[in-house]
Amino acid sequence: MARVLLARGWRVQAMHRAPQSVAEKEDGLQWCVGDAMNQQDVISAAQGVALIVHAVNPPGYRNWDALVLPMLDNTIAAARLSGARILLPGTVHNFGPDVFPLIEEDAPQNPRTRKAAIRVEMEARMQASAATGVRTLIVRSGDFFGPNVGNSWFSQGLVKPGIPFLQTYANLTEARFFCRWIPASTGPVSLCDCLQSQRLPFHRRSAMALPAELAAVVLELMAAIRSRSWSWS
Template sequence: MQGRTETVLVLGASGGIGGEMARQLRDAGWRVAALKRDLAATQELRDGIHWLRGDALNAADVAVAARGCGVVVHAVNPPGYRDWGRLVLPMLEHSIAAARVEGATLVLPGTVYNFGPDSFPLLREDSPQRPLTRKGAIRVEMERRLHTASEAGLRVLIVRAGDFFGPKAGNNWFSQGLVKPGKPVTAISNPAAPGVGHQWAYLPDVARTMVELLARRDTLPDFASFHMAGHWDASGREMAEAIQRVVARHGGRPPRIGALPWWLLNLASPFVTTLGEMREMRYLWQQPVRMDNSRLVATLGHEPHTPLDDAVEATLRGQGCLPPLTVGRNMAASSFAGTSP
């Protein structure tokens, strides 16, 4: 490698967006370091990623792992998504402190949770952030702290996108709402209200966008935020219908589409943390919420964009919902099959 600007620490590399960022940065020529709490050895090199034993909840571990890094990707969540209110902000402060010492750019994958209905239906980077939920309020505070840090010299990059889906996306609406990982798709539970549009983001496209922006980070403002258009599901059924098409193309019976049983989430949410988080975000499925990517396109000239059916096929295959590929058949579609404005 040729210096510190090509070295990156990814916090959350065992998860969805963190893992995708780690792999794509590695493939782009970066030296990638990552923390893992239960690593057997002090460190190990696996799949081209330098894994270090440590915990994002420990400021000293983060500081040591970030030494020599030109970028810190903060894509980590509390273990099991528990104690969000108590742990999320201290974890971010550890990343801010480490990035400040190293003079590194801090990258945060953002969400639409920051925004409330007064900013709907079209969200821009400067739309008012008045969320309805506890999780949204935490997200707003995270970005406020990053903005304050940027005024003191820290370089910050935030990329906000819709609901994630992808082959290794972890906890998300696609794998915990629409389908059941590891099982053939026989039914689809659609969270959207009838006729209400929804925005999705294919995880490899999100990571690719951040990698491309990092390549231009020296030209960006100290506090730079961008929105992705991703996949806009205008009817609220297009994602479910894409799943039907992909399943049928691979010899399966097109699965039926039914409404997500929100009443069941209400009953189970006191006992299952993830279901409680999903229930809290129901308002995002009851009204159209779309993101304006004009600033991103003006900066990159395009937005990385994989065609929907290709993205859905790769996601279903990665989650074990399609039969195994046979020799001679094409592998899942490329993560970067095209671009769109």
């Protein structure tokens, strides 16, 4: 998303605890040191910006109960002071099977897991902040696939580029993988370009919805790989 924003003429400031470890040479980003758990860091980084992309996870994807909601609260506080819009990448984990086959923007959120319940609370806090004047946007999609994707089921659980691998897939015969091709996933930026009023959940259509077993077969044909089943439990 940062690359797309840059290409469309946005000035992008990126906050990281150790920017020297992630910054790429001439990447066009204006890096600053900061911690999403430190409200003053977030407020300082958000000064003069029009959009805050809240795309953070706890270190090592651990301690969700203690870290996820305070980080969002800091972003909301920064947006309230700066007048920026918050863009939150939403997930489909918020929903239970009661909303199938099509998940509408106003579908009830009945999560089945602990982390999904935290996600629901995140969106509730976004809703509450919107009611008090903070401009918010939640863009929900399924998984992502494509070049330079570091945090997706395809890149972490299915296809690991550059190394021989044993491809795995969820051992759920009725499961579907809802995926979107990254180079075509510019919808959130397009929305930020044109939206001037309040807008809360917005769902992006998936580019591909494959049964789990069919996804495994397709990948086998593409890469001549071996596969085995893997259970979520």
